[in-house]
Amino acid sequence: MNSLSAWFWSESFWLPPNVTWAELEHPPPGEEYPRADQLLSCLPLAFGVLAVRVLFERLVAKPCANILQIQAGESRRAQPNAVLERVFTSTTSPDSRRVEGLSKQLDWDVRKVQRWFRLRRNQDKPSTLTKFCESMWRLTFYTGIFTYAIRYLWVSPWMWDTRQCWYNYPFQTLSPGQYNYYVAELAFYWSLMFSQFTDIKRKDFLIMFVHHLATITLITFSYCNNMLRIGTMVMCVHDASDIVLELAKLANYAKYQRICDTGFVVFSIVFFITRLVIYPFWIIYSVLVESWEIVGPYRSWWLLNSLLLVLQSLHVFWFYLIARIAIKAIFKGKVAKDDRSDIESSSEEETDTNVKSRNKSQPNGSEQSPKKDNGTNGFTKGGTKDH
Secondary structure, X not given: OHHHHHHHOOHHHHOOOOOOHHHHHOOOOOOOOOOHHHHHHHHHHHHHHHHHHHXXXXXXXXXXXXXXXXXXXXOOOOOOOHHHHHHHHHOOOOXXXXXXXXXXXXXXXXXXXXHHHHHHXXXXXXXXHHHHHHHHHHHHHHHHHHHHHHHHHHOOHHHHOHHHHOOOOOOXXXXXXXXXXXXXXXXXXXXXXXXXXXXXXXXXXXXXXXXHHHHHHHHHHHHHOOOHHHHHHHHHHHHHHHHHHHHHHHHHHOOOHHHHHHHHHHHHHHHHHHHHHHHHHXXXXXXXXXXXXXXXXXXXXHHHHHHHHHHHHHHHHHHHHHHHHHHHHHHHOOOOOOOOOOOOOOHHHHHHHHHHHHHHOOOOOOOXXXXXXXXXXXXXXXXXXXX
């Protein structure tokens, strides 16, 4: 066991050349350096965060939803069918061949079978009230932690001169502000990791899982490596756009469409500035270039940059999705359906079928275009996250 621990905490991997763990274990009097065991409290705190979230949603978010007349509502339920239910337990989206087989077995129209599976999938989806409470909780946390970070970083010299993140590294004192910020963020992201399996399911579940895992690894790694100065800026930059996003989602759930559309466009701009400009050209540049010049590269330095670049690649992918929605919001006046939509609709097929039937009965044989309801937009269907 000791040999495994020695291998994992190898000084040649974690620390710059000519630096030892012994030096970091004995800081000057009155000072303290980060220690890995200080993060063990984050796991029980994560469950505490989940408990606070449950209380917040019941005591704060739901009353706010009631004031805004947001109700849980009831989604259309699929008619009971033992055969289809057995198939649904094995696959929620059967392929066309299996649908045709079920159609013949039940003597149902193929579209009726497809509609049954859509309704059955939507049965398990959360209501607007549930999504409102989730977004309000995230908004509250992001606003609080971002405000705390800005107040702390505003008086920190390394925010204005990133080269100071690397002077005298890794012998940099741990401040109470840094410790509190790190523990709060790490506990929150652990809670997101746990709750992802019970929260709203989205199409990018795997991508979000990778994002949370990379974020937790990056936070833990930077703390153990005493890269807290640059780490606090990374977390602050990521929280900025999430505040605007959650505000836009809340406006959507409350059916304030103009505020929702405006908020999403503002979110797109903030996301672009923080994650595609500030993050790569200010923070990643500091870690890649300035740290190389001042400290020099070492093994864990390569891992750190790899994690930062993983996050950046996810930012590029998300901004592609966000930009598509924002452009539609600008030119069509409403936020269009989100590619990450978590609720499917069978009403369009039904509308098409009904319209065709009515068209056949028109005296002049002319066709009428079906009117699709644009009121249900991407935020109602799950929104674009979060961080």
